[in-house]
Amino acid sequence: MSYLARKKTSKILILGLAQSGKSTIIRVVTEGKIPSKEEPYHATIDYERKQKVIAGTELTIFDLGGQTAFLDRFTGELSEFIFSGVKSLVFVVDSIEIKDISRAKYYLDLSLKKLSQFSPEATIFIFQHKTDLIPKKLKDEVKKTINDYLSSGVTQKMKYFSTSVFDDSIFRAMGDVYAEASGARKTLRPLLETFIRHNGADMAQIFTKEGAPLTKVKEISRFEHITLSEVKNFFDAVVERLADSENQKSTSILVESDRRVFIIRFMESGLALFFGFPKDLLREKNEQIPSLYNKVLAFSSQLKSMIES
Ligand SMILES: Nc1nc2c(ncn2[C@@H]2O[C@H](COP(=O)(O)OP(=O)(O)OP(=O)(O)O)[C@@H](O)[C@H]2O)c(=O)[nH]1
Ligand SMILES: [Mg+2]
Numbered sequence: 001m002s003y004l005a006r007k008k009t010s011k012i013l014i015l016g017l018a019q020s021g022k023s024t025i026i027r028v029v030t031e032g033k034i035p036s037k038e039e040p041y042h043a044t045i046d047y048e049r050k051q052k053v054i055a056g057t058e059l060t061i062f063d064l065g066g067q068t069a070f071l072d073r074f075t076g077e078l079s080e081f082i083f084s085g086v087k088s089l090v091f092v093v094d095s096i097e098i099k100d101i102s103r104a105k106y107y108l109d110l111s112l113k114k115l116s117q118f119s120p121e122a123t124i125f126i127f128q129h130k131t132d133l134i135p136k137k138l139k140d141e142v143k144k145t146i147n148d149y150l151s152s153g154v155t156q157k158m159k160y161f162s163t164s165v166f167d168d169s170i171f172r173a174m175g176d177v178y179a180e181a182s183g184a185r186k187t188l189r190p191l192l193e194t195f196i197r198h199n200g201a202d203m204a205q206i207f208t209k210e211g212a213p214l215t216k217v218k219e220i221s222r223f224e225h226i227t228l229s230e231v232k233n234f235f236d237a238v239v240e241r242l243a244d245s246e247n248q249k250s251t252s253i254l255v256e257s258d259r260r261v262f263i264i265r266f267m268e269s270g271l272a273l274f275f276g277f278p279k280d281l282l283r284e285k286n287e288q289i290p291s292l293y294n295k296v297l298a299f300s301s302q303l304k305s306m307i308e309s
Contacts, residue, residue, distance in 0.1 A: 008057040010181045011085050015074075015111055016092035017104050018043060018066035021129045021165065025092065026050055026063050028165045029174040032210030032232070035165060043067060047074075047082075053270060054208065056307040057182035075110040079118070083111070086119035087181040092127045093150065095134050095142055095162075101149060108150060116156065123180050124158045126150055127173055132164040175212035184214045187306065193217055195299050199292065200285065202260075203276030206303075209266060211235055231274055234264050250300070254293060261289060263296045269307055273300060 014022045023044050024035060030052060044065035052059045062082070064074055074082045089111065093104045115122050128146050131139060139162075147160050161173035179185040188206050192215050196204050206214045211232045234255060252265040261282065265273040275296060282292065 008183075010057050010059050010087040010183075012059055012061045012177060012181050013064060013082065013086055013089045013111075014061060014092065015064050015071075015089060015107070016066055016127075016129075017071075017094065017097075017100055017107070018068075019097075020066060020092040020094045020104075022066065022092050023048070023063055024165055025127070025129070025163070025170055025174070026061060028170055029208075029210060029212055030061075032235075037166075044070075046070060052178075052208075054178045054182040054214070055184040055188060055271065056269075057184070059178065059181055071107050075107065075114055079114045083114040083118040086115060086122045088123045088125060088177050089115055089119075090125045090127060090177055091150075092129050093146060095128055095130050095146060101146065105150060105152075109153070112154060112156060124156055125173070125177055126158050126160045127163045128160065129163045131162045131169065132166045171210075171212045175208070175214055178208065178212055179214045182214075185216070188303070189215045189217060191299075191303060191306065195295075199275075199295055200277060200281045200287075201275045202278050202281075203262075203274070205231075205274045207231070207235075207272045207274060209235070209270050209272050211272075214271075234262065234274070235266075235272060252293070252296070254289070261292065263293060265296055265300050267300055267304060269304060271303070271307075273303075 014026065016022055019041055023042070024039065028034060030050060044063055046065055047070070048063045050061040050063065052061060064070065064082070091108050091111065093108075094100065112124070115124070126147065128143055131143075134142050143162050151158060159176070161169065161176070163169045163173045179188075184206075192204055192206060195201070196217065204217060208214065234253070250266055250268045252263065255262040255264070259279055260276045261279060263273075263275045263277075267273070273296065277292060282289075
């Protein structure tokens with residue numbers, strides 16, 4: 001056995017036609033910043049690699065240039081190198097450039113063929129992207145048309161997301177990709193469920209620090225009474241505080257609304273914990289806020305040791 005600690009690694013491919021939005025998606029979800037509407041387009045030459053550690057797994061995201069010459073090379077002479085060892089493949093398709101859809105389908109089919117050859121276990125995601133450009137009334141129809149078209153003749157299971165970098169959808173979709181590729185869903189969720197059970201949180205989620213949700217606990221991780229954007233505003237407040245404090249690598253913040261106490265904790269590992277507790281339940285249980293706060297810190301330490309082990 002090797003004495004060197006083996007780090008868990010995972011490869012993610014982001015693929016799609018030129019200008020479908022791949023590099024923008026990666027920038028938004030790894031930096032947490034929403035771009036301006038008039039962002040100039042810079043084609044990706046060849047491919048770019050981006051590293052991201054999620055819950056102890058190092059993810060390598062391959063942003064593959066979408067110009068035809070590159071796509072032909074990736075699915076041709078380079079296919080073994082590109083498609084080997086892949087954990088997740090994300091195929092991005094522009095919702096508006098319908099004239100290009102058959103070309104997108106051609107490369108999707110070719111990629112799926114290579115994937116089944118070199119990484120048959122990989123999870124496949126379809127991002128029907130730039131949904132902000134579709135008139136509201138047509139959204140459902142466009143979604144159905146594109147997804148039906150892309151899925152025709154495909155035997156593998158594919159996970160569909162409608163996405164835009166101008167709302168929460170891209171964070172939810174990439175959160176799912178991260179959770180799947182890092183194995184975080186399996187490890188984080190049971191821990192979170194136990195915490196919720198013991199402490200009566202009615203809102204709970206583990207995010208990347210940019211705001212991509214990594215877990216799914218029924219009714220508790222999908223917020224209806226508060227949007228992901230609001231959570232991200234909380235995050236910004238924490239980040240500001242983090243910038244103010246010199247040598248603090250992890251930090252927490254407590255916010256109260258009329259009916260809830262929110263506790264947010266940023267961990268050194270780049271994860272963020274978000275909890276909401278109903279005040280009436282806290283009163284009922286005679287739970288004091290400082291003790292609740294300590295429980296969140298304890299949970300964070302537990303998570304940290306689990307991730308590092
Ligand atoms: N309206 C809208 N525009 C977007 C969205 N995502 C990306 N864009 C725009 O789409 C254009 C192309 O984005 P890129 O991310 O560079 O495209 P790409 O897929 O990486 O292109 P290649 O590198 O050539 O393969 C840019 O002008 C982006 O600002 C979105 O969700 N909505
Ligand atoms: Mg690009």
